[in-house]
Amino acid sequence: MRLRHYCGFCGGPLGALTGSKQVCAACGEACYHNAKPCAAVIILDRAGRVLLGRRAIEPALGLWDLPGGFCHPDETPEACAVREVMEETGCTIRIERFLDHLIDVYGSGGDHTLNAVFTARIITGEPTPADDVAELRWYDLTALPPVEQLAFANTRRALAALQTAAGRNQG
Ligand SMILES: [Zn+2]
Numbered sequence: 001m002r003l004r005h006y007c008g009f010c011g012g013p014l015g016a017l018t019g020s021k022q023v024c025a026a027c028g029e030a031c032y033h034n035a036k037p038c039a040a041v042i043i044l045d046r047a048g049r050v051l052l053g054r055r056a057i058e059p060a061l062g063l064w065d066l067p068g069g070f071c072h073p074d075e076t077p078e079a080c081a082v083r084e085v086m087e088e089t090g091c092t093i094r095i096e097r098f099l100d101h102l103i104d105v106y107g108s109g110g111d112h113t114l115n116a117v118f119t120a121r122i123i124t125g126e127p128t129p130a131d132d133v134a135e136l137r138w139y140d141l142t143a144l145p146p147v148e149q150l151a152f153a154n155t156r157r158a159l160a161a162l163q164t165a166a167g168r169n170q171g
Contacts, residue, residue: 051136069084
């Protein structure tokens with residue numbers, strides 16, 4: 001977690017971290033270090049393969065990630081999931097179910113993220129990489145990229161949870 005030096009409201013000096021906040025010495029506003037809400041989407045095809053995108057930007061440039069991103073201030077994680085998938089793949093999705101909430105850190109020394117993970121199906125469109133995604137590829141759950149090529153801890157955990165659920169369904 002990165003501490004802040006200056007108040008975002010008045011530019012005054014922020015005090016030490018107490019609990020999860022720093023208070024401005026000048027105006028008294030608090031800077032809260034909440035996790036930033038994000039959505040991540042496990043898009044599955046009829047064959048049970050998952051769609052991964054190779055990141056075109058830092059952090060984790062060149063590594064494989066689930067489509068998704070940061071929620072806008074007025075957005076639910078579900079709406080964020082639909083918007084991000086449209087931006088990154090050009091596809092419309094239907095969310096099937098909520099899988100889990102995963103806490104992570106965005107990049108080295110970055111802010112905490114609260115990742116709402118959903119499973120979804122494509123309704124319209126052919127996946128075409130755009131925005132901060134360089135390449136899109138369907139992966140069989142038994143032949144995912146090696147973990148060191150997955151972008152974030154929450155990517156690895158979401159895919160592991162999916163593999164566990166798929167194994168349960170087969171057994
Ligand atoms: Zn202030």
